[in-house]
Amino acid sequence: MSSLSTAVRRTTLYGILVAGALLSVAPYLLTLNGALKRPSDLLSTDAWAPAHPATFANFSAVWGQYGMSSFLLHTLIVAVVVTAGQVVFSSLAAYALARMEFPGRDWLFWGYLATMMVPQMITLVPLFLMMRELGLVDTYAGLILPTVFGTPYGVFLVRQHFRTIPKDLEAAARIDGANTWTILVRIMLPLSRPILATLAIITFVNTWNNLIWPLIITNSDRTRVITVGISALQGEHVSDLPHIVLAGAALALLPLIAVFLLFQRHIVRSIALTGLK
Numbered sequence: 001m002s003s004l005s006t007a008v009r010r011t012t013l014y015g016i017l018v019a020g021a022l023l024s025v026a027p028y029l030l031t032l033n034g035a036l037k038r039p040s041d042l043l044s045t046d047a048w049a050p051a052h053p054a055t056f057a058n059f060s061a062v063w064g065q066y067g068m069s070s071f072l073l074h075t076l077i078v079a080v081v082v083t084a085g086q087v088v089f090s091s092l093a094a095y096a097l098a099r100m101e102f103p104g105r106d107w108l109f110w111g112y113l114a115t116m117m118v119p120q121m122i123t124l125v126p127l128f129l130m131m132r133e134l135g136l137v138d139t140y141a142g143l144i145l146p147t148v149f150g151t152p153y154g155v156f157l158v159r160q161h162f163r164t165i166p167k168d169l170e171a172a173a174r175i176d177g178a179n180t181w182t183i184l185v186r187i188m189l190p191l192s193r194p195i196l197a198t199l200a201i202i203t204f205v206n207t208w209n210n211l212i213w214p215l216i217i218t219n220s221d222r223t224r225v226i227t228v229g230i231s232a233l234q235g236e237h238v239s240d241l242p243h244i245v246l247a248g249a250a251l252a253l254l255p256l257i258a259v260f261l262l263f264q265r266h267i268v269r270s271i272a273l274t275g276l277k
Contacts, residue, residue, distance in 0.1 A: 028253060030047050030048065031246055031249050031250050031253065032250050032253070033047075033048070033050065033051055034047065034051075034242075034243070034246040035058055035059065035243070035246040035247040035249070035250035035251075036051035036054040036055060036056070036058070037051040037054075037055070037058075037243065038053075038055050038057075038243075039241075039243045042242060042243050042246075043242075058243045058244060058246070058247035059247050059250070059251060061244060061247070062233075062244050062247040062248045062251060063251070066229075066233060066244060066248070067221060067229065068226065068229055068248055068251055070221065070224075071221075071224050071225060071226045071228070071229035072226050072251065072252075072255075074140075074223055074224060074225050074226075075208060075225040075226040075227075075252075076255070077140065078140065078143050078144055078207060078214075078225060079204050079207040079208045080204075081140075081144050081148060082144055082147050082148050082203060082204075082207045083200050083203045083204045083207065085144070085147075085148035085149060085150075086147065086148065086149075086150050086151065086154050086199065086200075086203045087154075087196055087199055087200055087203070089148070089149045089150040090150040090151070090154035090155050090157075090158050090199060091158055091184070091188075091189060091192075091196065092184075093150055093155045093159075094154075094155050094156075094157075094158035094159035094161075094162055095162060095184050095188060097109045097155065097159050098159045098162035098163050099162065099167075099170065100180075109155075109159070112152055112155065113152050113155075113156055115152050116152045116153060120212065121212075124212065124213070124216060127146055127213075128216055128217065131145075131217060136217075137217060137218075137219070138217065138218050138219050138220055138222070138223055139223060140223060142217045142218075142223075143213070143214060143217055143218065143223065143225070146213065147203075147207070151203075153202075154199050154203065157195060157198070157199055158192065158195055158196070158199060161192050161195040162188060162192065165187075165188060165191055165192075169187055170183050170187065173186075173187055197263050198263075200263065201259060201260065201263040204259055205256055205259070205260075208226070208227075208252075208255070208256060209227060209256075210225075210227065211227040211228065211231065214227060214228050215227075215228050215231065226248075226251070226252045227252070229248065230245065230248045230249055230252060233245055233248050
């Protein structure tokens with residue numbers, strides 16, 4: 001009887017998980033399905049009805065005719081640079097706050113972490129005024145600079161992991177003559193690959209999906225990113241070309257799926273490591 005109740009509970013649990021997964025994935029599947037439909041089929045069939053016959057003409061149109069190829073390139077450049085910068089600078093700051101002793105270290109860390117409580121909307125106007133004074137409006141630098149040098153969340157995530165690494169490893173390395181830079185590069189960073197991969201994917205996805213700041217800081221197609229491009233596309237064509245909007249949204253979604261699949265193993269390992277600690 002106990003084995004039967006266990007099987008029932010397990011089946012119920014898996015059923016709930018599958019239902020939750022389908023509920024989460026459904027909007028993305030509907031977007032991809034709608035992007036593959038012909039304009040006449042999109043308006044005459046249910047949203048969940050399979051695209052038959054499927055067509056890639058919508059992707060071809062949004063890629064060339066509506067300039068999404070350049071928007072996609074701009075987004076990729078910004079996301080890669082911001083991700084690389086956050087991984088590098090967050091690691092440097094995290095090591096200093098986790099291992100180096102100096103007056104006011106903890107107060108500095110908690111003060112920096114407290115800035116996470118400040119809503120983004122409050123900082124947008126001062127940040128824009130700063131970029132305007134520096135002549136960085138509608139430039140890649142204006143898009144990248146506000147986040148490339150790390151964020152409180154990134155520093156916190158890496159710092160907490162650094163604190164779980166035994167100090168005996170550093171002590172042994174210093175006895176062997178290693179300096180601080182060598183310890184960071186040869187010991188701390190290799191042992192922190194799962195956390196760094198987690199930070200990389202979170203930063204990449206957040207940067208890729210960011211709309212508010214790119215919408216404010218850019219005003220031309222030469223630096224426009226994919227989210228702003230889709231927003232403009234909706235404003236101009238949503239009433240008569242919904243298949244183009246869906247194709248643009250699907251085009252923005254596909255790189256994120258690829259990034260997640262690439263880093264999935266590191267994300268799972270990172271969750272396992274933090275759970276064990």
